[in-house]
Amino acid sequence: MLRLLFLQIFVLNLLVAVPSSLEFSRDDFPPDFIFGSGTSAYQVSGGSSKREDGRTPSIWDTYADAGKAHGATGDVACDGYHKYREDVQLMVDIGLDAYRFSISWSRLIPNGRGPINPRGLQYYNNLINELVSHGIQPHVTLHNYDHPQALEDEYGGWVSRKIVRDFPEYAGVCFREFGDRVSFWTTINEPNAFMLGGYDLGFLPPQRCSPPYGYCSRGNSPSEPYIAAHNILLAHASAARLYKKKYQDKQHGMIGLSIYMWWFIPLTDTKEDAIATQRANAFHYGWFLNPLVFGDYPNIMKQSVGTRMPAFTNQESKLVKGSFDFIGVLHCTNIYVKHNSNSPKMENRDVFMDAEIELTVIEDSSSAFELPIMPWCLQAVLEYLKQDYGNPPIYIYENGQRMQRNSTLNDIARVNFMHAYIGGVLDALRNGSNTRGYFVWAFLDLFELLDGYISSYGINYVDLDDPDLKRYPKFSAKWYSKFLKGRSINLDEAIELEKNTSSLSHSHFQ
Ligand SMILES: *[C@@H]1O[C@H](CO)[C@@H](O)[C@H](O)[C@H]1NC(C)=O
Numbered sequence: 437m438l439r440l441l442f443l444q445i446f447v448l449n450l451l452v453a454v455p456s457s458l459e460f461s462r463d464d465f466p467p468d469f470i471f472g473s474g475t476s477a478y479q480v481s482g483g484s485s486k487r488e489d490g491r492t493p494s495i496w497d498t499y500a501d502a503g504k505a506h507g508a509t510g511d512v513a514c515d516g517y518h519k520y521r522e523d524v525q526l527m528v529d530i531g532l533d534a535y536r537f538s539i540s541w542s543r544l545i546p547n548g549r550g551p552i553n554p555r556g557l558q559y560y561n562n563l564i565n566e567l568v569s570h571g572i573q574p575h576v577t578l579h580n581y582d583h584p585q586a587l588e589d590e591y592g593g594w595v596s597r598k599i600v601r602d603f604p605e606y607a608g609v610c611f612r613e614f615g616d617r618v619s620f621w622t623t624i625n626e627p628n629a630f631m632l633g634g635y636d637l638g639f640l641p642p643q644r645c646s647p648p649y650g651y652c653s654r655g656n657s658p659s660e661p662y663i664a665a666h667n668i669l670l671a672h673a674s675a676a677r678l679y680k681k682k683y684q685d686k687q688h689g690m691i692g693l694s695i696y697m698w699w700f701i702p703l704t705d706t707k708e709d710a711i712a713t714q715r716a717n718a719f720h721y722g723w724f725l726n727p728l729v730f731g732d733y734p735n736i737m738k739q740s741v742g743t744r745m746p747a748f749t750n751q752e753s754k755l756v757k758g759s760f761d762f763i764g765v766l767h768c769t770n771i772y773v774k775h776n777s778n779s780p781k782m783e784n785r786d787v788f789m790d791a792e793i794e795l796t797v798i799e800d801s802s803s804a805f806e807l808p809i810m811p812w813c814l815q816a817v818l819e820y821l822k823q824d825y826g827n828p829p830i831y832i833y834e835n836g837q838r839m840q841r842n843s844t845l846n847d848i849a850r851v852n853f854m855h856a857y858i859g860g861v862l863d864a865l866r867n868g869s870n871t872r873g874y875f876v877w878a879f880l881d882l883f884e885l886l887d888g889y890i891s892s893y894g895i896n897y898v899d900l901d902d903p904d905l906k907r908y909p910k911f912s913a914k915w916y917s918k919f920l921k922g923r924s925i926n927l928d929e930a931i932e933l934e935k936n937t938s939s940l941s942h943s944h945f946q
Pocket residue numbers: 815819823867868
């Protein structure tokens with residue numbers, strides 16, 4: 437009896453005193469677990485990329501050129517277009533397994549369909565060869581909010597069924613030209629956030645919306661987000677089918693789609709808010725995940741949206757269902773859900789009204805800039821995908837800490853964030869999550885889609901005042917490097933060491 441009691445206490449102590457999330461090393465992860473970092477085309481490639489070498493504008497060029505992105509543009513950004521060799525060397529120095537980037541559709545196929553731009557093709561071949569020859573695995577996204585302006589002008593981009601033919605054709609060019617060296621394809625990045633920003637509220641390109649949800653020159657908030665999402669699902673599934681039929685046997689890669697995932701938390705402990713949180717999940721994640729996993733939209737959505745919700749034919753349902761090898765997860769923070777029943781009549785609701793929810797971000801008052809560190813929210817997201825969607829293979833493609841640009845090279849807040857979230861991922865793995873990789877956002881201080889150059893998430897600083905745009909590894913890059921090179925990490929020691937040795941951070945700032 438005594439012995440039993442002792443054992444129980446011992447086990448409990450172990451669980452309480454040494455949570456895996458505090459003390460861990462890379463060896464605690466499965467040997468084939470991938471660690472990387474990422475960027476996207478418009479955010480990093482630069483002005484040289486814009487019309488130089490045959491590229492045409494994407495919807496992001498149009499939007500930023502009109503001064504709508506805090507007056508900033510990606511015209512220069514980090515000039516990744518010319519500096520890719522240097523950047524790959526930096527990845528090697530840090531010890532990244534993988535690099536996630538996106539292809540600019542309008543660089544590769546300037547008119548959106550038809551002739552390939554040979555210089556665009558050459559650039560992506562150069563970048564991919566540089567990565568592969570240095571042992572860095574490319575993870576490629578085909579669409580990151582940036583379809584060609586030519587297709588927006590011609591037929592309204594994603595609101596037209598025509599794109600369901602053009603997107604897979606573009607994807608097919610990428611599989612054919614790059615698939616011998618690229619094994620990880622994401623068709624569309626976070627379409628759920630794209631729909632809300634670009635088609636419902638309309639504050640992001642292509643700025644389609646209608647009052648009272650937003651004030652745009654064209655669009656229809658009650659219907660277009662659903663139509664565009666339907667076309668995205670069909671275009672994704674057609675591209676995936678092409679890959680699986682024609683390339684996968686030879687190229688042995690995987691294809692998937694990425695979703696932006698907050699963790700939704702009921703604002704109050706009322707039953708209404710608990711049920712509203714389930715609706716939030718259905719309207720934000722189920723919208724895409726249910727068709728991909730089960731072949732149809734969630735029932736709650738179909739009931740609430742009614743005839744504005746496009747329906748899948750049997751054939752389409754079969755095409756979409758199971759059309760993925762992995763799900764990409766982008767996660768930074770949590771958000772609170774409140775039940776809202778003040779909905780207008782059914783035909784004039786937008787997505788939030790259909791869901792009868794209001795979302796609230798509760799700012800951590802200690803810093804308006806930095807995100808709260810809540811790794812359990814990411815764990816909850818992974819647990820939700822495990823329980824509700826059959827535990828698919830997952831790549832965490834974006835997770836990172838926002839800080840004021842220029843604030844410091846000594847970004848301890850970012851190290852704290854990464855340390856906590858990587859530990860959280862380890863806990864989720866130990867509880868059965870099928871997560872296969874973690875990519876910190878972002879590799880460089882780049883053009884942020886919501887903030888321009890005001891904030892940054894980079895583990896490497898880019899000096900925008902230097903004509904050469906020199907890169908400086910921050911403390912977070914050095915910390916990540918130590919972790920990736922297998923050294924055991926004690927966070928407090930690392931921070932002490934950095935405080936005493938980081939001379940660059942003092943001479944370079946303030
Ligand atoms: C761990 O997994 C089990 C079984 O799926 C689940 O019931 C439990 O809630 C999970 N724990 C956490 C912390 O996610």
